Amino acid sequence: MTVRGFIDLLLNDPLRNDVAEIVSNVRRHNHTPRPSGQYWEKTKRDVFLRDNGKCVYCGEENGVEVDHVIPFSLGGNNESDNLATSCLRCNRQKGSKTIDEWLGK
Numbered sequence: 001m002t003v004r005g006f007i008d009l010l011l012n013d014p015l016r017n018d019v020a021e022i023v024s025n026v027r028r029h030n031h032t033p034r035p036s037g038q039y040w041e042k043t044k045r046d047v048f049l050r051d052n053g054k055c056v057y058c059g060e061e062n063g064v065e066v067d068h069v070i071p072f073s074l075g076g077n078n079e080s081d082n083l084a085t086s087c088l089r090c091n092r093q094k095g096s097k098t099i100d101e102w103l104g105k
């Protein structure tokens, strides 16, 4: 079963109103407007090129992805100047913190 199917199943169960509320809260706080696929792919490519394909935080070259420097949840956007190449490890550690919060400043 897909996650979506599972959520729908829970939502349709009247005994699971608590779950429905949690899910709707998650959806409300997760309303990040993702840019369209093509635009997002190009933006990511531009960011990787600009950062030489390396994690800007530790220099790792493998398994890099794009990090929101100012997290979406804090009002950051999808523009390339708010994006940085980051390895999985740094991106997971940083999470939805600002760089200062992540580094404990």
Ligand SMILES: [Zn+2]
Pocket (backbone or CB within 6 Å): 055, 056, 057, 058, 059, 060, 086, 087, 088, 089, 090, 091
């Ligand atoms: Zn890193």
